[in-house]
Amino acid sequence: MKASADKRLLAAAELISDSAVLADIGTDHAKLPVSLILSGRIKRAFACDINEGPLLFAEALIKERKLEDKITTVLTDGLKGLTLSEITDVSICGMGGELISDILKNSLSEEYSRINFVLNPMTRDDALRRFLAENGFIIEKETAVVQSGRVYSVMKASYNGKPYKKEESWYQIGEIAPIGEGKKYIEKVISRLEKQSKNPNEAEKIARLINEIKEKL
Numbered sequence: 001m002k003a004s005a006d007k008r009l010l011a012a013a014e015l016i017s018d019s020a021v022l023a024d025i026g027t028d029h030a031k032l033p034v035s036l037i038l039s040g041r042i043k044r045a046f047a048c049d050i051n052e053g054p055l056l057f058a059e060a061l062i063k064e065r066k067l068e069d070k071i072t073t074v075l076t077d078g079l080k081g082l083t084l085s086e087i088t089d090v091s092i093c094g095m096g097g098e099l100i101s102d103i104l105k106n107s108l109s110e111e112y113s114r115i116n117f118v119l120n121p122m123t124r125d126d127a128l129r130r131f132l133a134e135n136g137f138i139i140e141k142e143t144a145v146v147q148s149g150r151v152y153s154v155m156k157a158s159y160n161g162k163p164y165k166k167e168e169s170w171y172q173i174g175e176i177a178p179i180g181e182g183k184k185y186i187e188k189v190i191s192r193l194e195k196q197s198k199n200p201n202e203a204e205k206i207a208r209l210i211n212e213i214k215e216k217l
């Protein structure tokens with residue numbers, strides 16, 4: 001079985017701390033923890049999934065690579081049942097922004113303040129950024145990744161429990177710089193908003209938002 005991570009997961013891997021003890025939530029085939037352990041970047045990992053099927057694939061890959069002493073599989077909903085004090089990094093990749101927000105909200109604790117979070121929403125990136133701001137998470141770094149014709153955001157976040165507010169355009173494009181793949185990400189956001197602006201009830205508000213984003217280009 002192929003252990004190599006794709007471009008999106010490689011971008012997530014780059015944001016994980018060196019020597020981390022990682023909890024990879026929604027691990028599926030455990031490609032992210034397996035590639036990080038094989039490259040010697042992290043010490044240990046918990047490969048977590050809510051479904052048994054994906055965990056069976058994860059276990060097969062971990063066994064094939066003889067990594068049973070380094071990666072533990074955990075059948076769990078989000079971060080529930082994990083001991084946060086033994087974890088330095090949490091990755092939640094390849095899920096909708098609202099589900100990632102729910103997973104973070106359901107286990108929110110002071111322990112979060114020592115954890116490096118790496119998040120990759122597949123949809124509703126804006127909802128995730130809004131949750132992060134309203135719940136005291138700071139986006140330290142955010143990059144855009146183009147893969148198979150789609151553009152994704154991958155973000156590194158920390159927690160200090162202090163909620164804050166941003167201008168509306170920030171919830172749409174976050175900390176993504178308007179260069180390279182970031183430019184493509186922002187163009188995708190504008191084109192989605194342009195489609196939404198066809199709704200007459202929203203047209204004026206969305207036109208203002210699009211102008212706010214275009215000013216940043």
Ligand SMILES: C[S@@+](CC[C@H](N)C(=O)[O-])C[C@H]1O[C@@H](n2cnc3c(N)ncnc32)[C@H](O)[C@@H]1O
Nearest residue numbers: 025026027028049050051054076077078093094
């Ligand atoms: C599309 S896969 C993403 C796999 C991998 N993280 C990636 O980015 O390629 C989503 C995985 O999340 C799992 N999942 C969904 N909800 C979850 C939850 N609440 N807690 C843990 N895992 C969950 C699913 O079973 C599935 O294996």
